Amino acid sequence: MFSNSVKILSIFGFEVRVDPSWLLIAGLITWSLSQQYFPSVMPDQPPRMYLLMAITAMLLFFVSLLLHELAHSVVARRLGVPVSRITLFLFGGVAELESEPQSAGVELRVAVAGPIMSFCLSFGFWWLAGLADYLQTPAVFSAIFSYLALINLVLAVFNLVPAFPLDGGRILRAYLWHRTGDVLGATETASKSGYVFAYFLMAMGMFSLFSGAFIAGLWQIVLGGFVLLAARSSYQFQLARAVFADKNVSALMNSAPVVVAPEMTLSDFANQIMLKGRVSFVPVVEDGVLLGHMDVKLLSGIDRENWESTRVGDVFAGMDTETIVEPDLPVQDLLALIASTGRRKFLVAADHQLLGVITLADLTKYLDVANVLRDRRKH
Numbered sequence: 230m231f232s233n234s235v236k237i238l239s240i241f242g243f244e245v246r247v248d249p250s251w252l253l254i255a256g257l258i259t260w261s262l263s264q265q266y267f268p269s270v271m272p273d274q275p276p277r278m279y280l281l282m283a284i285t286a287m288l289l290f291f292v293s294l295l296l297h298e299l300a301h302s303v304v305a306r307r308l309g310v311p312v313s314r315i316t317l318f319l320f321g322g323v324a325e326l327e328s329e330p331q332s333a334g335v336e337l338r339v340a341v342a343g344p345i346m347s348f349c350l351s352f353g354f355w356w357l358a359g360l361a362d363y364l365q366t367p368a369v370f371s372a373i374f375s376y377l378a379l380i381n382l383v384l385a386v387f388n389l390v391p392a393f394p395l396d397g398g399r400i401l402r403a404y405l406w407h408r409t410g411d412v413l414g415a416t417e418t419a420s421k422s423g424y425v426f427a428y429f430l431m432a433m434g435m436f437s438l439f440s441g442a443f444i445a446g447l448w449q450i451v452l453g454g455f456v457l458l459a460a461r462s463s464y465q466f467q468l469a470r471a472v473f474a475d476k477n478v479s480a481l482m483n484s485a486p487v488v489v490a491p492e493m494t495l496s497d498f499a500n501q502i503m504l505k506g507r508v509s510f511v512p513v514v515e516d517g518v519l520l521g522h523m524d525v526k527l528l529s530g531i532d533r534e535n536w537e538s539t540r541v542g543d544v545f546a547g548m549d550t551e552t553i554v555e556p557d558l559p560v561q562d563l564l565a566l567i568a569s570t571g572r573r574k575f576l577v578a579a580d581h582q583l584l585g586v587i588t589l590a591d592l593t594k595y596l597d598v599a600n601v602l603r604d605r606r607k608h
């Protein structure tokens with residue numbers, strides 16, 4: 230998701246990365262603090278002072294966000310959910326869990342840890358602001374601490390909105406999951422709350438735009454769009470997980486695929502196999518023995534005028550292990566393989582014996598049908 234992020238440090242064994250989009254936010258926060266917020270709470274200071282205060286506050290805000298995500302991460306790891314890294318990006322931070330929480334209880338505890346940390350930070354900064362006043366230090370300190378107390382409070386409250394994938398939405402999902410025992414149903418309901426919140430944010434954004442608050446409006450619209458996408462993809466992820474949970478490749482493969490013999494010419498292959506059978510990935514089989522596969526890419530590597538004189542046997546791809554999967558491979562593992570290699574089509578074979586073909590399209594079609602059937606059952 231954050232392929233452009235840059236690693237900046239590692240804490241407690243968690244890799245902390247920053248997405249370039251965060252720089253935009255850092256700039257925006259610094260700008261609005263130095264131009265608007267600090268001049269209004271502490272008038273009559275030189276501009277350089279406001280800039281210095283703004284940068285300090287922005288950096289401490291950054292640390293606050295990091296601590297919020299660290300709280301999620303530490304609790305997750307304690308409860309047996311590995312966390313690969315923490316990434317800070319446009320909308321704050323995200324602790325990237327390597328797997329989903331195993332139970333509602335685990336999910337709940339991981340989800341509440343972040344907002345609890347933000348509440349504690351808010352209280353801590355509020356206390357520091359009071360201390361700074363009490364010790365009669367320059368007003369700068371109490372102004373910065375007060376701002377951080379406020380922003381951490383906002384962060385905690387915003388994250389508790391019961392809209393997936395915000396922490397509040399995760400808490401809602403954990404509650405529904407606990408009550409019904411159905412993680413998929415719980416995710417569906419929580420995602421819907423995410424959609425509602427997303428549309429609400431976008432509507433607010435439109436309203437702000439029309440009333441002249443351009444940056445705030447744009448910000449709400451983009452944030453709403455992000456929540457919408459995240460809610461949708463996490464539902465689809467859960468659906469795939471539930472639907473494919475106990476399936477392996479042999480259950481979903483096409484077990485009677487069109488095959489081609491190595492002696493066929495490329496022009497016959499193009500016309501009689503690919504066009505007629507509407508397939509782009511074809512196993513090459515001779516006397517019942519699987520030799521490899523032929524596909525559009527291999528075909529288009531040969532000039533068209535040579536298609537009559539060239540045979541499939543001259544150009545096909547041999548039995549490389551990357552295109553071959555075993556029939557008892559779990560579908561989850563196949564999905565991981567697709568994600569890591571970018572390949573979408575596989576031969577299913579055991580001992581040079583072709584058993585079938587499985588493609589990403591087969592999986593998504595199955596998922597679509599399963600989703601429709603799921604909807605039907607509810608009505």
Ligand SMILES: [Zn+2]
Pocket residue numbers: 297298301343344388396
């Ligand atoms: Zn959080």
